[in-house]
Amino acid sequence: MHIVDGALSIPVLALGGVLTAIGVGIGLKRMDYDNLPQVGMLSAVFFIASYIHLPLGFTSVHLIMNGLIGIVLGWAAFPALFVALILQAVFFGFGGVLVLGVNTFNIAIPGLIMYAICYWGIRSGSSNRAAIWGAIGGAGAVAITSLLVAGALALSGDAFILVAKATLPAHVPVMLIEGFVSGAAVYLLHKVKPELLGVKAQPRLQEVR
Numbered sequence: 001m002h003i004v005d006g007a008l009s010i011p012v013l014a015l016g017g018v019l020t021a022i023g024v025g026i027g028l029k030r031m032d033y034d035n036l037p038q039v040g041m042l043s044a045v046f047f048i049a050s051y052i053h054l055p056l057g058f059t060s061v062h063l064i065m066n067g068l069i070g071i072v073l074g075w076a077a078f079p080a081l082f083v084a085l086i087l088q089a090v091f092f093g094f095g096g097v098l099v100l101g102v103n104t105f106n107i108a109i110p111g112l113i114m115y116a117i118c119y120w121g122i123r124s125g126s127s128n129r130a131a132i133w134g135a136i137g138g139a140g141a142v143a144i145t146s147l148l149v150a151g152a153l154a155l156s157g158d159a160f161i162l163v164a165k166a167t168l169p170a171h172v173p174v175m176l177i178e179g180f181v182s183g184a185a186v187y188l189l190h191k192v193k194p195e196l197l198g199v200k201a202q203p204r205l206q207e208v209r
Contacts, residue, residue, distance in 0.1 A: 002050070002088075002103055003149060005096030009156040016102030016152070020082065023108055027078035035076075038196060042069045043080040046107075047087065050094070063174060067141030068182040070111020071118055071134060072189075072196055077111045078104065102152055110144035122186060123199050130197070131187035138182025139175040146171045 008016075031039065049063040070077045082104045088094035095103050114137035121133035150167040153160035189196050 002085075002095035003099050003106075003152060005098045007156065007160065008099055008102060008152055012152050012155050013098060013102060016099070016105050018101070020078070020101040020104040020108070023075070023078035023105065023112075024082050027075040027080075030074070031076045031079065039073060039076050039080045042073060042077075043084045045069065046081055047084045050084075050088065063178060063181075064107060064142055064145060065138075065178060065182070066107045066111040066145060067114050067138035067178060068111075068134070068185055070108070070113070070115040070141060071122065071137045071182070071186065073111075074115050075112065077115075078108045081108045081111075106145050106148040106152065110141040110148070113144060114138075114141045119198075122190070122197055127187050127190040130190040130199075131183040134186025135179040135183030137186075139179030142171055142175045142178050143168065 046065055046069060049065040052063045066077070066081065069080060073080055082100075085095060085100055085104055085107075089097050089100060117140070118133040118137040122130040122137075125133075146168040150164035153167070154164040186197065190199060194200070
């Protein structure tokens with residue numbers, strides 16, 4: 001899902017940069033700094049997941065986990081993913097510096113969209129229901145990211161049309177895997193650390209002696 005430097009037109013790069021700057025600004029403003037360790041942890045989750053590649057014919061695709069990150073962090077997903085993408089670009093040349101704005105937007109905004117869609121389903125039901133919404137969030141974020149990547153490529157020239165058309169079908173396996181992983185993660189968090197999902201922990205009944 002990382003678009004490399006040199007692939008996109010200047011207008012697309014400029015638009016992506018502006019939108020990401022707005023997203024990061026809102027994310028920093030709304031971030032609860034008491035939860036900064038969780039933000040760093042999920043930034044690291046994305047950093048590591050991006051290096052787990054799944055073979056697909058003569059190429060491969062990688063995990064993203066932006067659905068889970070969006071569900072847990074909300075707007076804070078923007079700065080979390082921005083930092084992770086900077087580190088990947090600077091230290092490993094993964095993606096690029098010029099395309100950083102577009103890559104951040106393409107990955108962060110789907111997580112935020114799924115946060116808005118799945119919010120009440122995860123926070124107002126049982127752990128099983130939360131897991132279902134978590135799976136929807138995980139798979140849905142990958143689908144939206146694929147469409148955004150395809151759109152950015154298609155808007156940058158006819159030479160990328162074929163690649164753009166193949167982006168979504170190529171990531172169907174990633175959608176399935178991330179749906180399962182995100183659903184399982186949300187189920188576990190709902191059980192053992194519900195406050196990370198914005199769920200109030202149920203008071204335990206004291207044993208009567």
